[in-house]
Amino acid sequence: TDFNVFAAASLSDALGEAAQVYEGATGDRAVLVFAGSSALARQIQAGAPADLFISASTDWMETLAGEDLIDGATRVDLLGNSLVLVAHGAAAPVEGTPDIAALLGEGRLAMALVDAVPAGVYGKAALGFLGQWAAVEPQVAQADNVRAALALVATGEAPYGIVYATDAAAEEGASVVYTFPAESHAPILYPAAVTAAAAEAPTAAAFLDWLQSDEAQAIFARHGFTTP
Amino acid sequence: MDWLGPAEWQAIILSLKVAFWATLVSLPFGIAVAHLLARRAFPGKALVNGLVHLPLILPPVVTGYLLLITFGVRGPVGGLLQPLGIVFAFRWTGAALAAAVMGFPLMVRAIRLSFEAVDPKLEEAASTLGASRVWVFLTVTLPLILPGVLAGAVLAFAKALGEFGATITFVSNIPGQTQTLASAIYTFLQVPGGEGPALRLVAVSVVLAMGALLASELLARRVQKRVGGA
Amino acid sequence: MDWLGPAEWQAIILSLKVAFWATLVSLPFGIAVAHLLARRAFPGKALVNGLVHLPLILPPVVTGYLLLITFGVRGPVGGLLQPLGIVFAFRWTGAALAAAVMGFPLMVRAIRLSFEAVDPKLEEAASTLGASRVWVFLTVTLPLILPGVLAGAVLAFAKALGEFGATITFVSNIPGQTQTLASAIYTFLQVPGGEGPALRLVAVSVVLAMGALLASELLARRVQKRVGGA
Amino acid sequence: MSVSVRVSHRQGDFLLDAAFEAPPGITVLFGRSGSGKTTLVNAVAGLLRPQAGRIAVGDQVLFDSAAGVFLPTHRRRLGYVFQEGRLFPHLSVRQNLLYGRWFAPKGARREDLGRVAEMLGIGPLLERRPGDLSGGEKQRVAIGRALLASPGLILADEPLAALDEARKAEILPYFERLRAEVPILYVSHSAAEVARLATTVVVLEKGRVVRQGPAAEVLADPAVTPVGARAAGAILEAVVVRHHADGLSELQAGGHPLFLPQVGQAPGSRLRVRIAAHDVILSRGRPDGLSALNILPGVVHEVRGGEGPGAIVSVDTGAGRLLARVTRRSAEALGLGPGVACHAVIKSVAVAPEDVGGR
Amino acid sequence: MSVSVRVSHRQGDFLLDAAFEAPPGITVLFGRSGSGKTTLVNAVAGLLRPQAGRIAVGDQVLFDSAAGVFLPTHRRRLGYVFQEGRLFPHLSVRQNLLYGRWFAPKGARREDLGRVAEMLGIGPLLERRPGDLSGGEKQRVAIGRALLASPGLILADEPLAALDEARKAEILPYFERLRAEVPILYVSHSAAEVARLATTVVVLEKGRVVRQGPAAEVLADPAVTPVGARAAGAILEAVVVRHHADGLSELQAGGHPLFLPQVGQAPGSRLRVRIAAHDVILSRGRPDGLSALNILPGVVHEVRGGEGPGAIVSVDTGAGRLLARVTRRSAEALGLGPGVACHAVIKSVAVAPEDVGGR
Ligand SMILES: Nc1ncnc2c1ncn2[C@@H]1O[C@H](COP(=O)(O)OP(=O)(O)OP(=O)(O)O)[C@@H](O)[C@H]1O
């Protein structure tokens, strides 16, 4: 049987691969619907036919939980990620904590929207933790998502950027120069839950269970995700 | 065309279907509204004009959001239509609705300009020959505005192919149902290394739109030649 | 207007600036390209026509990306312009460029339709009276296409206010420099509960665009009255 | 059917305030450029809703401001030949011609495309677009389009202005024939056209009717005819007797023979022949050895001074009353006055083909 | 300046293949509807680039396909009165009138807005838009616009067709005056206009020139005149002697008195007087007691059969050569033939105001 998985767009590669493996094993097909977490959450609010929701943002999951739109019992933090500083081109990792403002010079620091998109929110928190936010803030160029921020670095428009490790791994035009310590920002989590509408249907829950299996987590790990 | 997977083919076909129906169904409304704006004076005309332009002014995401809360199954209009079997939410029909709404201002403007260019004296001449308003419209006005109708249609069609923000916000990105070319391109661009496949789909988009464009130009040229220099 | 914070005021002013300049600067190009497409036959015309429509066909993100790799400081064109002091990357000028590019097909179509509606016999008449091509254009053609130019300008302006995808991708979202109304609205909509502030900005957008719309309608009506029924 | 028009309408600085009653036939609107002819015709067509007035054709009221009646244009069953063509650019000549026919009641279809096209000389143009036609060709198609609508009322605004004399001569008989079937409102600047076609003449000046009445009467009055005395002329009723081998036709008017250049009608046909006043010479004695073939004895009825040095002398002859335009000096020299016997000399060739029409 | 035109151009089914040479003055293009007059004028204007040919005005070559010369329209210094107005709808009447003046070389500005507007009777319309004008008003503005461009070559395509006779009579003298200053190419269907204005007549038929030459010569030939024999006429050179109190003007032509309705010119002025062939009656003896004032003795020069029953008799009188259109029957009855003495009778009133022009 088919069921709909509403998932954050940044998961599309990894989740696509996992779903294919799952379908091969069980015959159940996960129809993967990727968009921004906010759009997906709003659609679920509006009655979208979602069976499973995998968010890139804890906030939106909270919101849906608050409206009883998800089956709270199924909610798990499915994946984790880490935050990195990337530089344009091939660059060597810096020693210790970098002085980002100094690295930038006149250049820009590419980030996702620092007040709206999770990667940007985490990045702003991390810079604050390092005591550098005030210094770099005027030079931050905010993109509407992580991929766009990364593109700014890859094209060299911005010499540095803050993105997820998963995105940085696959980008040839940029290299990771620093990984922000986990304690510098709230844990980067991808919460998942079966929707309230699908609570009675077992297929989505079974898929969610399987996603937490070692087999599935191995696939995610290959794409750079961590197990929370 | 090995380089396109089945999901991509699906997206292409869906996009064509969405763009086609969005254009076709909105055309009569586009003509009617353009006529209203070009030829009639009525209270609230500025309002209608503004409303028509709204999808252009608003960020597409906002338009999509407004569509979602209006035409969603829980929305006031969506709720009304559902018992009649008309559902937009998360269906390809919804994608078509979003595309139609987004393309509407473009369509209306093009047609309206053509209306304004029609010499009312020709319409008068038709009426002296016994043609009622409706006939005058069908036999004189409509043929004369055809270049504008074509231009409006091709703009709407192209827009429908490119529309992404409102569509993904309104009907999401469900493969085979609401995943259009533009949404598919977006999805590819969200993951590392997705530029390649995205580029392939961009190429397809461009080819489709160019085809529509060329066809409309050829048609328009034929029409223009017929009308030209009287 | 207490309900708008300084950042929001900044976004409003920036949006107006971006939309104004995008419209103004692209207008001559729009007229030139529309003229080319309406009046000339040349090899590669279909290509030019396609290119003009491209921003309509492509998802805005793709357009933004293409702008980035072309007009960015490392891009082929951006690199050339930088020594001349012309920089688009992360500047409001880049936002204006993005808005101009996105609005260009709309502008060109409107103006082109008007060109096609001008009776070449009037231009011939002007030339028999001694007006060179340029003078014919300035004294006859241009006044006659004014309604289309206005329509094109207002479409481009409205589009510039609503443009978001290409802009944020190209010049990102730097408060005070590239954060337009549309980006600000988008930002609000990304977080739960952001609908309220987003709506306020939407209202501002709508008011601004309606103002532009009304102004253009009034102007167009005056022009139309002057030209009407000759 | 008679036409009754009373219209009051202000348009910019111009006030149209005209009323006339016309019996069946062709009513010619005559007047200088800008005198309101087209405006009046547009009111009859319903393209203009006058501020006040009443317009009726026969007993059908098209417009009555008092009663709030305004029949929409498309229900007035018109055939309007506009001053400026107004052909449909997107239709072929054939489609233009047949346009009105779609809307004409089936029973009313009077005209045949082929015949009309031939009469107008536009047969070879049928598949062309109006954009490719010459000025006169456009005008002819416009005439054909109006005629083929099988209208109940024809409005023709200078329909022949752009045409050459030969073409005019081919089209005029058509209007003459129609005269008996359909009321026609006809705007013209041409004295010959007016004289030949008009049943009634309505003279407009600055939006007002300054003279109206039967054609013969209005045209005989040199004081009001806006084109001046050149338009004055008499109309004789004649019957074709025979056609001679040398190209002359012999007619009979009131028992008197009349020789004219070959007329198209068969022997026995009844004709209207216009004899322009300036083509008639008067002689006290019977003149001799003159190149003019038609010499009619008669008695002076009246001598009226016209504008300038001329006078109009009406002479009762056996063929009917003739008008002669002579100089006042001649009138005095010849002692012309009521009751004086004289001869009217008409040159055969002075009667132009466009001055001879069926009735 | 003389005009030399040779043009070959195919347009749809229509082939224009015409050549003519015209001395200074007004060259009238005459021909039936669709014969190619407008096409020819457009070629001279440069609105049409003929497939082959050569066009020159004076020694300026406007077009030469062999030499690859094609002077663009705006550098030809034209004043083109189009068959269909073509006023600029977005400009006021005043702005329309002054349009060409912007581009005219300062030194060449010949005409004055006020004078031209008055002559055309459009003074009160100056602030109006073309859309609000009547058909004839539009046409007059179009004439004014062309004249005010102070052109080096005037092209006029039926400029007076939409106007009433009185208005025509006011405008014609203007063209006559211009005749001496600027070469004019003039399309007309009106015999009176042609006769009065033309220096040279070029007759077109189906795209070919079938006759060209000095006006008097072409108009005297009944076989080729496209409007038929009605256009034939002679042109006499006359001098105004005095104006009489009864409204007649006395002229002298070759020593013979000629009485005409009051002419505008002062005594001593030289005039061209057109005497239409059909307004002349011939008499073997000196006629007596006739209402005609002008009786000129003469000798028959030639008798030419025309189309139909008529013949054109040319008579050499002391006043010049006159043409008379008579029936062949009369010609035979009177025994007219070369060398025969006769009298030509011209009615004073037969000479219409539009047939008398300055020279
Ligand atoms: N664009 C065109 N394409 C093909 N044929 C044309 C075109 N324009 C004119 N013609 C034809 O060329 C011929 C000459 O046209 P033109 O306009 O020169 O005639 P004209 O002598 O000016 O006639 P009129 O007195 O009716 O204005 C006509 O037979 C007309 O049908």
Ligand SMILES: Nc1ncnc2c1ncn2[C@@H]1O[C@H](COP(=O)(O)OP(=O)(O)OP(=O)(O)O)[C@@H](O)[C@H]1O
């Ligand atoms: N739309 C308008 N607004 C104001 N005045 C107008 C308008 N149309 C025509 N007129 C004026 O009304 C008067 C009558 O115009 P109309 O067209 O009836 O004249 P006409 O007798 O047909 O003249 P013509 O013989 O020149 O065609 C003219 O003085 C004209 O300037």
Ligand code: MOO
């Ligand atoms: O040009 Mo006319 O209408 O034949 O006098």
Ligand SMILES: [Mg+2]
């Ligand atoms: Mg008129």
Ligand SMILES: [Mg+2]
């Ligand atoms: Mg012509």
